[in-house]
Amino acid sequence: MKPKKVIFSAMQPSGTPQLGNYLGAIKNWVGLQEDYSCRFCVADLHSVTVRQDPESLRQNSLSLFALFLAAGLDHERGIVYFQSHVPAHTQLTWALSCLTYMGELNRMTQFKDKSQKHSDNINAGLYTYPVLMAADILLFRADLVPVGEDQTQHVELCRDVAERFNNLYGDILTVPEPFVSGAAARVMGLSEPSRKMSKSENGSENNVVFLTDPPEIIAAKFKRAVTDSDNQVRFDPENKPGVSNLINIYRAVTGKTVPETEKEFENSGYGAFKTAVAESVIAELSPLQDRYSRLMADAPFLEAAVKRGAERAAEEAAPLLKKVMDAVGFAPR
Ligand code: AQP
Numbered sequence: 001m002k003p004k005k006v007i008f009s010a011m012q013p014s015g016t017p018q019l020g021n022y023l024g025a026i027k028n029w030v031g032l033q034e035d036y037s038c039r040f041c042v043a044d045l046h047s048v049t050v051r052q053d054p055e056s057l058r059q060n061s062l063s064l065f066a067l068f069l070a071a072g073l074d075h076e077r078g079i080v081y082f083q084s085h086v087p088a089h090t091q092l093t094w095a096l097s098c099l100t101y102m103g104e105l106n107r108m109t110q111f112k113d114k115s116q117k118h119s120d121n122i123n124a125g126l127y128t129y130p131v132l133m134a135a136d137i138l139l140f141r142a143d144l145v146p147v148g149e150d151q152t153q154h155v156e157l158c159r160d161v162a163e164r165f166n167n168l169y170g171d172i173l174t175v176p177e178p179f180v181s182g183a184a185a186r187v188m189g190l191s192e193p194s195r196k197m198s199k200s201e202n203g204s205e206n207n208v209v210f211l212t213d214p215p216e217i218i219a220a221k222f223k224r225a226v227t228d229s230d231n232q233v234r235f236d237p238e239n240k241p242g243v244s245n246l247i248n249i250y251r252a253v254t255g256k257t258v259p260e261t262e263k264e265f266e267n268s269g270y271g272a273f274k275t276a277v278a279e280s281v282i283a284e285l286s287p288l289q290d291r292y293s294r295l296m297a298d299a300p301f302l303e304a305a306v307k308r309g310a311e312r313a314a315e316e317a318a319p320l321l322k323k324v325m326d327a328v329g330f331a332p333r
Pocket of ligand 1: 011014018022023025146147148149150151186199
């Protein structure tokens with residue numbers, strides 16, 4: 001039997017995860033576990049490229065780990081771990097940094113965006129973020145990297161650096177493919193449908209649906225979602241961004257297509273449509289929230305799972321890092 005292809009993906013503990021993180025990433029990851037060998041990480045090293053309060057970072061990190069498990073990421077079949085627990089990530093980053101050109105990093109749109117947003121803290125880590133991301137992926141010999149559309153440029157850079165490394169030192173690194181999948185490649189804000197929903201930039205009060213929001217809050221946020229005045233449930237992101245975003249969310253949750261959704265609500269007003277979208281989201285998130293609460297109350301279980309994830313990830317990463325160190329010419333220990 002052919003070995004399963006490897007998938008690597010990660011999420012930053014930069015706030016409370018929101019519906020876009022779930023529909024654009026975590027929900028897809030859960031579905032991939034049957035066919036792929038999966039490694040998922042809490043990307044805490046990445047998150048400090050933007051200033052974090054230490055205690056909140058610790059809380060958010062543990063909470064994201066618990067949410068991963070609550071959503072159905074299987075830490076027995078695959079590996080679920082914290083990036084900072086596996087030093088090989090940063091070691092490989094150094095080797096790759098010396099093969100990455102500033103011209104390449106200068107082109108990264110996420111760096112440009114984030115430097116605008118955090119103009120008081122344009123640090124070197126923010127600039128070299130894509131090299132750390134390349135190291136994450138390459139360390140586990142990932143074949144595929146499920147990412148949102150906004151991250152495909154980083155995966156392209158990872159491929160270029162891996163190919164450069166292999167040309168210089170032999171065929172050591174697996175060159176990965178980006179894997180943009182799922183119904184909701186991009187969930188937009190409910191009050192600001194022109195901007196993507198984000199965990200660290202909440203915008204106005206009802207803009208972001210957090211995965212830990214209680215049902216009544218979720219219902220209220222959808223009720224206040226921005227729509228338009230023509231009262232037709234029709235997918236047209238350019239002219240009807242708010243309604244199109246709600247359709248996108250509904251189809252990602254229910255698995256229905258756009259035409260099916262338009263048909264289902266052709267005779268409904270926006271009120272009934274919004275209620276249906278909210279109910280579908282609540283039904284999807286409720287079991288996850290129950291499991292999450294139980295996990296957060298079980299510190300011994302969580303601690304053991306964190307420790308085991310770190311050990312397994314470090315063990316799996318070690319041989320590739322050794323190959324890289326040897327290839328570059330560092331003397332053996
Ligand atoms: N709105 C979104 N729609 C679809 N997918 C999304 N993702 C994030 N927002 C949406 C996907 O979630 C994964 C993890 O992202 P991340 O935590 O590494 O950083 P991010 O993309 O920057 O996510 P946020 O929530 O916007 O975080 P902050 O506020 O810290 O910048 C990725 O696969 C991403 O595509």
